[in-house]
Amino acid sequence: MSDAVDPFEAIKVVFFQECDELLGDLETGLLAIEQGQADNETVNAVFRAVHSVKGGAGAFGLDALVRFAHVFETLLDEIRSERKPCDDVTVKTLLRASDVLADHIAAARGQGAPVDEIRSAGLVAELEALTHGEPAPALAAFVEPDPAFAPVAITMDIEADAFGFKPVAFNLADLDAPAPAADAWRIVFHPHGRMYANANETGILLRELSRLGELSVTLDVSALPDLDALDAEESYLSWTIDLTTDAGEAAIRDVFDFVETDCDLAIRPASAAAPIAEFAPVETPAEPEFDIAALLAKAQADIAAAPDPAVIVEPIAPLAPVAAKSEQPPIPTPEPATPPTASAPVATAAPAPAHAPAQPAAVTIRVDLDRVDRLINVVGELVIQQAMLAQRVIESGLARSSGISVGLEDLELLTREIQDSVMAIRAQPVKSVFQRMPRLVREVGEMTGKRVRLVTAGEDTEVDKTVVERLAEPITHMLRNAIDHGLESPEERVAAGKPAEGTVRLVALHRSGRIVIEISDDGKGINRERVKGIAVSRGLIAEDAVLTDDEIDNLIFLPGFSTAETITDVSGRGVGMDVVRRSIQALGGRISISSTPGKGSTFTLSLPLTLAVLDGMVVTGAEQTLVAPLTAIVESLTPQPQDIHYVGGHDPVIRFRDQFVPLIDVALGMGFRDAPVAPEIGVAVVVETEAGTRAALLFDAIQGQRQVVIKSLETNYQPVDGVAAATILGDGRVALILDVDAIVSSSRRRSVRHETARTELKIAS
Amino acid sequence: MTEANTAAAARELIAFRIGEQEFCVDIMAVREIRGWTPATPLPRAPGFMKGVINLRGAVLPIIDLGARFGLRTSEPTARHVIMVAHVGGRMVGLLVDAVSDIIQLTDEAMQPTPDVASEQVKSFVKGLFAMDGRLISLIELDRIIPETEAEAA
Numbered sequence: 001m002s003d004a005v006d007p008f009e010a011i012k013v014v015f016f017q018e019c020d021e022l023l024g025d026l027e028t029g030l031l032a033i034e035q036g037q038a039d040n041e042t043v044n045a046v047f048r049a050v051h052s053v054k055g056g057a058g059a060f061g062l063d064a065l066v067r068f069a070h071v072f073e074t075l076l077d078e079i080r081s082e083r084k085p086c087d088d089v090t091v092k093t094l095l096r097a098s099d100v101l102a103d104h105i106a107a108a109r110g111q112g113a114p115v116d117e118i119r120s121a122g123l124v125a126e127l128e129a130l131t132h133g134e135p136a137p138a139l140a141a142f143v144e145p146d147p148a149f150a151p152v153a154i155t156m157d158i159e160a161d162a163f164g165f166k167p168v169a170f171n172l173a174d175l176d177a178p179a180p181a182a183d184a185w186r187i188v189f190h191p192h193g194r195m196y197a198n199a200n201e202t203g204i205l206l207r208e209l210s211r212l213g214e215l216s217v218t219l220d221v222s223a224l225p226d227l228d229a230l231d232a233e234e235s236y237l238s239w240t241i242d243l244t245t246d247a248g249e250a251a252i253r254d255v256f257d258f259v260e261t262d263c264d265l266a267i268r269p270a271s272a273a274a275p276i277a278e279f280a281p282v283e284t285p286a287e288p289e290f291d292i293a294a295l296l297a298k299a300q301a302d303i304a305a306a307p308d309p310a311v312i313v314e315p316i317a318p319l320a321p322v323a324a325k326s327e328q329p330p331i332p333t334p335e336p337a338t339p340p341t342a343s344a345p346v347a348t349a350a351p352a353p354a355h356a357p358a359q360p361a362a363v364t365i366r367v368d369l370d371r372v373d374r375l376i377n378v379v380g381e382l383v384i385q386q387a388m389l390a391q392r393v394i395e396s397g398l399a400r401s402s403g404i405s406v407g408l409e410d411l412e413l414l415t416r417e418i419q420d421s422v423m424a425i426r427a428q429p430v431k432s433v434f435q436r437m438p439r440l441v442r443e444v445g446e447m448t449g450k451r452v453r454l455v456t457a458g459e460d461t462e463v464d465k466t467v468v469e470r471l472a473e474p475i476t477h478m479l480r481n482a483i484d485h486g487l488e489s490p491e492e493r494v495a496a497g498k499p500a501e502g503t504v505r506l507v508a509l510h511r512s513g514r515i516v517i518e519i520s521d522d523g524k525g526i527n528r529e530r531v532k533g534i535a536v537s538r539g540l541i542a543e544d545a546v547l548t549d550d551e552i553d554n555l556i557f558l559p560g561f562s563t564a565e566t567i568t569d570v571s572g573r574g575v576g577m578d579v580v581r582r583s584i585q586a587l588g589g590r591i592s593i594s595s596t597p598g599k600g601s602t603f604t605l606s607l608p609l610t611l612a613v614l615d616g617m618v619v620t621g622a623e624q625t626l627v628a629p630l631t632a633i634v635e636s637l638t639p640q641p642q643d644i645h646y647v648g649g650h651d652p653v654i655r656f657r658d659q660f661v662p663l664i665d666v667a668l669g670m671g672f673r674d675a676p677v678a679p680e681i682g683v684a685v686v687v688e689t690e691a692g693t694r695a696a697l698l699f700d701a702i703q704g705q706r707q708v709v710i711k712s713l714e715t716n717y718q719p720v721d722g723v724a725a726a727t728i729l730g731d732g733r734v735a736l737i738l739d740v741d742a743i744v745s746s747s748r749r750r751s752v753r754h755e756t757a758r759t760e761l762k763i764a765s
Numbered sequence: 766m767t768e769a770n771t772a773a774a775a776r777e778l779i780a781f782r783i784g785e786q787e788f789c790v791d792i793m794a795v796r797e798i799r800g801w802t803p804a805t806p807l808p809r810a811p812g813f814m815k816g817v818i819n820l821r822g823a824v825l826p827i828i829d830l831g832a833r834f835g836l837r838t839s840e841p842t843a844r845h846v847i848m849v850a851h852v853g854g855r856m857v858g859l860l861v862d863a864v865s866d867i868i869q870l871t872d873e874a875m876q877p878t879p880d881v882a883s884e885q886v887k888s889f890v891k892g893l894f895a896m897d898g899r900l901i902s903l904i905e906l907d908r909i910i911p912e913t914e915a916e917a918a
Contacts, residue, residue, distance in 0.1 A: 381822030624806065670808030716855045717817065717826040720807055726817060726824045734805040734817045734824055 015056045017366070019105045022049040024435050026098050031438060034091045043086070046094075047076040051261075053101065058258055062108040064115065069104075070257065071124050072097050075131040090130055097123050099439050183213075183246050184270035190238035193231075195262035202239065208255040213245030242270060369465075372425050376612065379415075379422045380709050386415045388732045423610060427462035430508045430517075433472045434459045437506060440476055444483045451490050451501040452483050458508035463515045464610035470587055471517070471607075474580045478519045478603050479504060481577070486523035486601055496598065498522065514589075515609055520602035526595040528552045534561065553593045553601075557581045558692060578692075588614055588631055616708045616727070616737065617685065619699040621667030625735045626699070627708055627727055632740040634686040634694065636702060639663070639679040652679060654696045656686055665698045666743060670722060687740045695744045710737065721746060775869050780901055781848065781861040783831040787901045788861075789868065789894070794850045794906055798864055801845040815841070815860055820849065827858040828909060835885040852906045859909070868901070870894055875903065 029046035054069035075094070078084035100123050106112035187209070191202060209215055218240040225236065243252065252267055253260075390408050398405055434456050445452040463471075487493075487502035494500050507518045528549060535541045535555045547555075555561060559578040584591045589607035608615070616627035617636075635656075643655040644663065652663040663684060667673050677700075684696040708727035711734075713720060724739035778789040804816030804827045813832035817824045827847060831837050847858040875892035889908050894901045 377822055384819070384822060672806065672808070711822070711824045713817070713824055716824060716857060717807075720809070722808055726805075728819045728822065728824075732819050733803065734819050736805065736807070 012060055015060065016105070016109050018056065019053055019109075020432075022053050023098070023102050023105065024431070025049045026101070027095075027435060027438060030091065030095050030098055033086060034095070038086045040080075043076070043080050047073065047080045050076055050101065053105065055258075057105075057108065060108075065101075065104045065108045066257070068101060068120060068124065070254075071127045071131075072101060075127045078131050084130070093123070093126050093130060095438075095442065097127055099442070102439070183244060183248075185243045185245065185249070185252060186266075186268055186270045187241040187243060187252065188238065188264075188266040189241060189256070190264040191235050191259065192262050192264075193233050193235045195259050196235060197233070198259075198262060200259045200262070202237075205255055205259065206239070206241070209241060209243055209252070212247045212251055212255070213243055216242040218242075238264075367425075372422075376422050376426065379419050380612075383415050383419055384709075384728050384730075384732065386411055387730045391730060423464070423612075424462070426465050426610070428465045428468045429460045429462050430468055430471065430515075431459040433468055433475060434506060434508070436472065437475065437479060440479055441483065441504065444480055448484055449489065450483055450487050452487060453501050453503050454479075454506065455503055456506045461508040461510060461515060462609075463508075463607070464612070466611045467515070467587060467607055467609070470583070474583050474591075474605065475506065475517065475519065477580050479506065482519055482521040482523070482601070482603075486521035486525075488524050492524075496524075510609075511606070515607050517605040517607070518602055519605075520600060522600040525597040525599055525601055526553050526556070526593075528597070531555050550594075553595050556593070557591070585631055587611065588629065590631060612710055613707050614710050614727075614737065616706055618703040618706050618708075618729075618735070619683075619685065620701050620703060621665075621670075621699045622672035624667065624670075624672050625703070625729060625733070626666065627706075627735050627737045628685060628687070628697065629724070629737065629740065630705065632687045632689070634688050636683055636685045637696075639682065639684045639696075639698070641680050644679050654679070654684055656694070656696060659694070661686065661694045661696050662744075663696045663698055664743060666722075666738065667700070669743065669746070687744070689741045689744050693744065697738075697740070697743065708735075708737070775871050778868050778870060778901075778903065779848070779864060780866050780868055781846070781864045783834070783862050784836060786836070787865065787899055788830075788890075788904050789901050790848070790850065790859075790904045790906055792867060794852065796849045796851055796856065799847045799849065799858075801841045801843060801847060801860065818847075818858065820856070820858070823856065825849065825856055825858045827860055829860045830904075830909070831861075833909060834889060850906060852910055855910065857910060868894075868896065870896070878902070 026046055026049040029042045029049065032042050033046070050069055050073045054066055054073055057065040057069060072094075075084070075090075075097075079086045079090070084090070100115070100120050103112065103115045104120070107115045189202070189205075191200075206215070206217060220238045220240060221236070223236045223238065224230075230236075245251070249267055256263070256265055386408075390412065393404060393408055437456070438454055441452050441454040444450075482504050483502070487504070488496065488498075490500040493502060503522050505518065505520045507520075509516050509518075532541070532547065532552050532555070535552075535558070536543050536545075538561070540555065540558050540561065541547065556577045559576065561576055561578065581591050584605055584607070587607055588611065589605055591606075592604050593601060594604070595601035614627075615630040617630055617633055619626050619628060637656070639654055645653050645655070645660065647653055653660040654663040663679060665676055665679075668676055679698055682698050682700050683702055684698055685702070686694060686696050688694050708729075711726045711728060713723060713726050713736075720736075722739055722743045723736045724742075725737045726734050727737055729735050777792040779792050779795050780787055780789040782788075799820075802818050804818045806816040807814055807826075810816070813829045815827040815829050817826050819825070829841075841860060844863070846861055846864050848861060848864065849856060849858050874894055874896075876895070877892055878887050878890045879893075886902075889904055890902045891905045892903050894903065
């Protein structure tokens with residue numbers, strides 16, 4: 001964030017951050033409902049999430065978002081007040097609506113593609129149809145193709161006005177009935193005292209209404225008490241408004257949009273003929289939890305109080321206490337009968353703490369990332385300085401029992417602890433990535449016609465923010481693959497004696513200082529015959545190559561390899577597993593696969609917890625200490641004279657498992673020495689580039705394996721070819737971290753240059 | 766800092782030596798002055814890039830100013846000095862023989878670089894000061910750092 005943050009923009013940023021959380025709550029809640037936990041607590045939470053989004057969106061004038069959220073919320077309100085049962089179809093619709101709501105939010109935020117208006121309008125129609133207890137209108141229209149009203153009934157007007165669609169409440173039963181007298185409405189409006197406290201005024205609402213059509217207003221003062229009983233804070237007046245308009249009920253409701261929780265409101269057609277269910281006065285239950293004015297005031301106060309607008313301290317706890325206030329007493333425990341697998345997918349691995357009602361929300365603080373980074377930097381320096389100091393003390397020959405040595409040991413423990421705590425600040429649960437996946441699974445399942453259940457576990461596993469952010473893409477890709485290629489169609493599954501619904505598992509866990517992500521499916525497994533066939537036909541392996549099962553499975557990581565027979569919408573967008581592997585490697589991670597025919601496949605990602613640290617092999621070349629990333633290293637070996645050959649006179653190659661790979665003298669290539677040394681006196685480290693090509697890097701010696709802190713060269717200098725970054729060793733000196741890919745490819749370029757230089761020379765002479 | 770326009774504005778400069786010659790830079794650009802520590806060489810860097818050192822956790826490139834001016838290449842010893850300077854959003858270390866003193870001068874005292882200076886030196890020198898019989902050249906730091914990789918190659 002820059003120094004001069006527009007306070008309004010800052011509030012908006014907070015709003016969108018809250019939207020992320022609310023969407024998470026919404027999805028979690030809906031999934032819980034889908035799993036049969038439709039208790040009041042959950043339904044209320046879901047309603048509140050949408051309601052809060054709507055309220056905030058209204059404050060920022062995000063009309064499209066408000067309109068969609070409103071329709072969404074209306075249906076949820078029906079469910080919450082138990083006027084509408086929450087059946088399977090409804091939940092599925094709600095889930096899709098939450099996806100579209102997310103789209104609307106992303107669009108309002110200026111991220112992602114514009115909202116698919118057709119889809120959005122379609123869902124609005126579905127939501128409204130459900131709200132009014134009717135089958136989906138489109139279906140109904142087909143069932144009753146009555147030419148008399150059909151053209152009138154479905155005027156969604158999507159094409160004409162892509163953004164300004166109105167949530168038109170249409171009801172076929174109503175159209176069947178004798179038409180109500182030309183759009184005359186009677187509105188009974190009784191504001192609560194709170195409405196005035198929130199700075200809303202009846203006069204303004206009436207003025208809004210008067211814009212819709214002809215108005216006749218009757219003030220009802222019957223509730224006014226005697227003067228001595230009068231509470232100045234209370235509201236005793238109500239209005240009966242007769243309105244003639246062609247704008248429809250939705251437009252009228254829009255006027256009351258922001259006060260509807262603060263008033264009693266009844267809107268019905270003036271013709272008394274139709275007190276149909278959906279026109280019954282919707283008495284929105286009083287919900288004190290949300291009000292925009294207070295929220296804005298609070299946000300503003302927070303900003304005013306904070307010395308730096310970049311930092312907004314915000315206890316994220318408003319939901320829990322509210323939950324306790326809701327009218328219906330929370331049901332203590334859900335049906336104990338539900339087996340753990342069928343319960344919330346959120347918690348399958350652990351013995352489901354089913355859904356701990358109203359967890360005490362952790363108090364959190366939002367801090368500008370720059371500040372955290374600065375702190376991490378300083379702590380990194382502290383650790384190095386401490387190590388240097390320790391080394392000096394050892395060099396000085398002080399006894400281990402001396403006061404200084406003992407003090408230094410304590411200091412070391414403390415610095416380690418500080419470092420761990422500081423790194424923990426940047427750590428984030430992978431939940432933010434996992435939460436996006438149910439939607440993906442639904443969509444891919446729909447597209448491929450497969451029935452999929454996503455089971456996630458370990459969402460709270462924490463990993464550095466930068467890693468979390470870059471996990472989404474590979475996980476998305478692999479989940480798509482698992483559904484598209486891994487799972488069979490429901491019919492095939494039944495034929496194979498499996499449940500028609502396939503299961504895809506997404507699990508995160510910590511293992512030996514790294515984060516492991518597993519994506520597994522219970523599908524058909526890898527068809528090794530076919531994989532091998534494709535590899536042979538593409539010339540990736542020799543026809544007579546003898547490969548183990550594992551080796552065959554790993555062929556799918558080769559560039560240009562795709563098992564998709566036909567390019568589907570879902571996968572086969574020219575992105576193969578090689579790209580996934582490359583993005584994982586770029587994170588300093590590894591990917592492996594294991595597959596059992598007929599049982600399914602498991603992809604395992606192993607990633608470092610932070611990008612600030614790298615597992616490296618410390619080597620020396622021409623007296624320089626260098627670090628080679630461990631992820632690139634296949635093996636190291638001592639070159640034997642008989643294994644070294646020269647191609648074209650000066651380019652050495654080394655035999656490595658019956659394969660000749662180029663032998664690159666790194667120190668020579670980097671200009672640290674002028675003449676090549678005999679390879680036999682050094683050590684060759686076989687590396688594999690991201691593209692899968694192998695080469696052997698020649699060093700003088702290997703010092704050992706170490707975790708190193710990555711430092712940027714670009715900050716103060718510039719990118720250097722062949723160098724990925726720098727690090728600082730225990731002695732305080734800078735060591736360069738090698739960019740293996742660049743070294744291998746530039747050595748190839750250099751030998752080509754040699755060739756051309758020589759030919760040019762010949763031509764010149 | 767609008768005083769820059771008034772002619773009498775005095776600037777504080779740090780004067781330093783390379784060989785027999787004296788130079789100076791604006792004191793505001795200099796963050797600290799340290800003794801020489803061995804630098805880690807960078808591959809394929811131009812001759813005046815001595816390499817990088819660790820400045821409390823940051824990687825600091827060291828420019829041998831003498832070599833950069835085309836005067837001579839220093840074989841640095843513990844007596845050499847690194848001036849840590851802030852140039853164009855980056856931190857760089859400037860290797861010089863010694864820092865002599867802090868001087869205060871007005872812009873009026875500055876004389877244009879005479880034609881006798883070599884083209885290479887001239888391109889880095891903004892102007893000259895004569896002081897107690899000494900000749901001090903004011904360095905334009907922005908020109909010290911090679912702009913792109915192309916220049917380094």
